[in-house]
Amino acid sequence: MKFNKQKLFSTLLTFLFLFILYRFSNVSELNTLFINANIKRIEVSPTNSEDYRQYLMKYSPSDLGIPENQLNCLEPALLESDSYNLQEKTIEIKEAISDVTLLFEVLKYSYAGYLYFGNEEKWETAKNNILNQINAYPEKLSVFTLQQILIKNLYFIKDNHFLINNTPVLNHEDYYYNQTFTIQQDSRGFYLYVNTQKWYIESIEGDPNVEQYIKPSLDESGSRCNYIGILSTHPYTAVTLKLNSGRDSKEIHVKLEKSTGKIYNEIQLSKAYSSKKINNIPIFSMRSFISTNNLTAYQESAKYAKGKDLIILDLRGNSGGQTTIPATWFESFTGQMPKTNHIDIRLANLINNYVTKKALKIIDYENLTPYFKNLYEIESDIATQTKNKWYITKEKKVVLPNTTKIFVLIDKNVASSAEWFVESLDTLKNVVFVGTNTSGCTLSKQSIRCTLPYSKLTATYGDTISINDIEEGRGFEPDIWIGGNDTLERILAFIEKS
Numbered sequence: 096m097k098f099n100k101q102k103l104f105s106t107l108l109t110f111l112f113l114f115i116l117y118r119f120s121n122v123s124e125l126n127t128l129f130i131n132a133n134i135k136r137i138e139v140s141p142t143n144s145e146d147y148r149q150y151l152m153k154y155s156p157s158d159l160g161i162p163e164n165q166l167n168c169l170e171p172a173l174l175e176s177d178s179y180n181l182q183e184k185t186i187e188i189k190e191a192i193s194d195v196t197l198l199f200e201v202l203k204y205s206y207a208g209y210l211y212f213g214n215e216e217k218w219e220t221a222k223n224n225i226l227n228q229i230n231a232y233p234e235k236l237s238v239f240t241l242q243q244i245l246i247k248n249l250y251f252i253k254d255n256h257f258l259i260n261n262t263p264v265l266n267h268e269d270y271y272y273n274q275t276f277t278i279q280q281d282s283r284g285f286y287l288y289v290n291t292q293k294w295y296i297e298s299i300e301g302d303p304n305v306e307q308y309i310k311p312s313l314d315e316s317g318s319r320c321n322y323i324g325i326l327s328t329h330p331y332t333a334v335t336l337k338l339n340s341g342r343d344s345k346e347i348h349v350k351l352e353k354s355t356g357k358i359y360n361e362i363q364l365s366k367a368y369s370s371k372k373i374n375n376i377p378i379f380s381m382r383s384f385i386s387t388n389n390l391t392a393y394q395e396s397a398k399y400a401k402g403k404d405l406i407i408l409d410l411r412g413n414s415g416g417q418t419t420i421p422a423t424w425f426e427s428f429t430g431q432m433p434k435t436n437h438i439d440i441r442l443a444n445l446i447n448n449y450v451t452k453k454a455l456k457i458i459d460y461e462n463l464t465p466y467f468k469n470l471y472e473i474e475s476d477i478a479t480q481t482k483n484k485w486y487i488t489k490e491k492k493v494v495l496p497n498t499t500k501i502f503v504l505i506d507k508n509v510a511s512s513a514e515w516f517v518e519s520l521d522t523l524k525n526v527v528f529v530g531t532n533t534s535g536c537t538l539s540k541q542s543i544r545c546t547l548p549y550s551k552l553t554a555t556y557g558d559t560i561s562i563n564d565i566e567e568g569r570g571f572e573p574d575i576w577i578g579g580n581d582t583l584e585r586i587l588a589f590i591e592k593s
Contacts, residue, residue: 124319124593132526149210151210152203158445160204168201168545171451173417174457174544184550186235188235197548201554207539207557207559207560208538211560212253224248225244238550242552253568254556255510256538256540259553268535270353271354272576274314276288285309294345301337309323313589323349330353331353336348336349354506354578358508367385367388368380373587377406377407379409383416384418384421387419390423404500407586408502411505411509412509421512422467431495434522436490438488439487440560441486443477443480443484443486448479495522500525502529505528505573507534508534509570510534511534511536514535514536518563518571528573529575529586530575535567538563539556539557539561542557542558
């Protein structure tokens with residue numbers, strides 16, 4: 096009997112040791128993840144040092160650029176635009192030519208990225224191509240056709256905020272991935288198992304640089320792993336892998352799925368902000384930054400989050416809106432505003448100042464934070480200037496201390512001011528981004544909308560471009576890649592293991 100008690104005691108000690116070892120191992124996994132993220136945060140890339148002066152169009156000090164009576168075609172992009180149905184709408188050829196001529200005049204004298212995407216000859220060539228294609232029609236053409244002609248010929252504008260009738264001219268790089276094969280690595284290279292046999296990957300799609308296709312991820316149980324993933328503007332249904340076992344070689348075709356991304360309906364977007372707890376972990380869902388109705392809630396959530404051991408910020412599907420909202424959250428959480436790598440080039444000329452004055456009239460000044468009230472005053476001062484002027488602002492990234500571990504969930508539908516928030520969070524220690532690459536919509540501000548008189552097509556663009564670390568159309572890339580919509584579930588499972 097005594098022997099049995101000792102045996103039982105020994106067994107219990109063994110189980111206790113294994114349990115402690117298991118717990119320690121997973122805590123180490125969690126800590127390692129954040130340690131690696133911190134190293135990445137500290138590796139601050141230098142601010143872009145290219146000669147920005149080449150992008151500054153020279154204007155006469157008081158030249159408006161367009162007839163004064165055409166200013167009424169311009170308005171702040173902050174204002175909601177009417178949904179415009181192109182079905183069966185046609186216009187005369189001379190009307191289409193008039194609209195195109197006005198559009199190119201407006202862009203030359205108002206779009207901050209005009210010379211960033213090419214010289215005047217490039218723009219003139221695009222304009223002539225468009226006019227020639229319009230003239231190929233006998234008397235009339237559909238407005239939809241005109242829209243397609245414009246988009247096709249303005250392909251060189253790599254700016255996701257540049258829209259023709261709310262349609263970008265730049266294609267987004269989507270994430271295509273496979274979760275069937277878990278990819279592992281040893282001193283020899285990357286390998287996988289096919290029918291229990293070990294095969295090394297020699298190339299993917301003929302490219303021997305295999306590492307760029309291997310993405311760190313989490314499986315459904317929350318365990319860390321690696322999957323095959325690729326970013327592309329063109330659809331991928333499969334990739335070809337050339338394998339070698341040491342004795343044999345072969346090729347296999349691996350099917351790929353396309354990442355979906357969160358899309359919210361109107362009812363869900365009406366609750367743009369919400370919070371909850373799962374397993375005692377605070378989760379803050381930020382679906383949109385369009386309305387400032389939840390500004391106080393954002394402030395309070397940031398104060399609540401500060402000092403917590405671990406939180407989750409879910410930004411999936413957030414296409415942006417007003418920068419005031421994420422900036423308020425960040426300032427409330429850290430006590431200061433973020434500093435990121437960028438060079439801002441702003442065109443504050445007579446046309447753009449006219450639009451800025453309109454925008455200032457619709458801003459609720461009294462509800463702004465002191466920081467944004469100061470910005471309002473600066474904008475008001477700029478808008479009253481009576482001469483064409485460029486403003487250049489440079490900033491270098493500063494990494495801030497932070498003791499709260501933060502998982503930030505992102506996907507391809509995160510854009511604009513939501514990406515500004517992502518870039519800002521990237522300046523904090525102890526932040527890990529999970530999901531897929533974001534939209535890549537940060538180069539310009541979406542500040543001006545021009546409605547063409549005859550076709551009623553709209554062109555939306557910015558009076559400022561920001562040369563920064565996020566590639567337009569590709570976006571900000573996560574630390575952990577998860578292509579499906581179960582990102583939150585996998586992260587929770589990972590945390591549960593710790």
